[in-house]
Amino acid sequence: xxxxxxxxxxxxxxxxxxxxxxxxxxxxxxxxxxxxxxxxxxxxxxxxxxxxxxxxxxxxxxxxxxxxxxxxxxxxxxxxxxxxxxxxxxxxxxxxxxxxxxxxxxxxxx
Amino acid sequence: xxxxxxxxxxxxxxxxxxxxxxxxxxxxxxxxxxxxxxxxxxxxxxxxxxxxxxxxxxxxxxxxxxxxxxxxxxxxxxxxxxxxxxxxxxxxxxxxxxxxxxxxxxxxxxxxxxxxxx
Numbered sequence: 001x002x003x004x005x006x007x008x009x010x011x012x013x014x015x016x017x018x019x020x021x022x023x024x025x026x027x028x029x030x031x032x033x034x035x036x037x038x039x040x041x042x043x044x045x046x047x048x049x050x051x052x053x054x055x056x057x058x059x060x061x062x063x064x065x066x067x068x069x070x071x072x073x074x075x076x077x078x079x080x081x082x083x084x085x086x087x088x089x090x091x092x093x094x095x096x097x098x099x100x101x102x103x104x105x106x107x108x109x110x
Numbered sequence: 111x112x113x114x115x116x117x118x119x120x121x122x123x124x125x126x127x128x129x130x131x132x133x134x135x136x137x138x139x140x141x142x143x144x145x146x147x148x149x150x151x152x153x154x155x156x157x158x159x160x161x162x163x164x165x166x167x168x169x170x171x172x173x174x175x176x177x178x179x180x181x182x183x184x185x186x187x188x189x190x191x192x193x194x195x196x197x198x199x200x201x202x203x204x205x206x207x208x209x210x211x212x213x214x215x216x217x218x219x220x221x222x223x224x225x226x227x228x
Contacts, residue, residue, distance in 0.1 A: 002154070035214035037155070044204065044221060045147075045155060050214045088155050092212050097168055099145065099157035099213050 004102035011108040022072040022089030032092040034072040039086045112136040112217040119222030132188040132205030140183035143208035148201035195226045
């Protein structure tokens with residue numbers, strides 16, 4: 001059972017928008033920055049979003065991050081079949097003194 | 111270009127030990143915190159350990175007392191000594207550079223597979 005809760009799967013049609021939620025608590029999301037990662041099968045995870053809503057260089061602005069209270073959201077607009085991947089949220093948990101990951105969300109672009 | 115190359119994975123019996131290494135290049139290693147993250151076959155990402163520049167070291171409860179993280183800034187290398195290995199430690203182990211004070215991982219290695227089986 002992950003400390004951060006993500007839906008196991010989401011789906012949407014090409015060119016549409018999808019959001020992936022990440023729910024936590026005051027000891028993690030509520031007081032610490034959230035990051036998001038994209039992972040294609042058999043490949044290394046890639047940083048998509050850090051510090052709640054910042055994109056590393058090279059990440060298109062179709063990807064966005066937001067946070068409210070103890071929940072964070074990854075948004076992807078203009079969906080492409082190439083966006084089909086697993087997405088993970090992560091943050092620091094001050095009660096556990098640990099980095100915590102969500103269980104991951106599989107995105108399907110129908 | 112930032113590069114992280116893990117090595118040292120392999121097949122080990124339950125109760126055995128392994129030492130993973132991560133060779134870093136393309137950045138000033140001594141200026142960055144570092145993470146170890148693992149992924150069991152078909153499962154999600156699981157944080158293992160983080161080591162700060164000088165003092166702070168953190169471990170997941172699942173490995174505390176069995177795993178030891180260390181770094182050698184002179185060799186631009188990160189290590190993970192894994193003792194008393196269990197079947198549930200079977201995973202791909204990734205070395206990752208921490209990009210900020212909140213420990214997000216901005217660059218990842220390709221990973222090294224550790225299989226614990228008799």
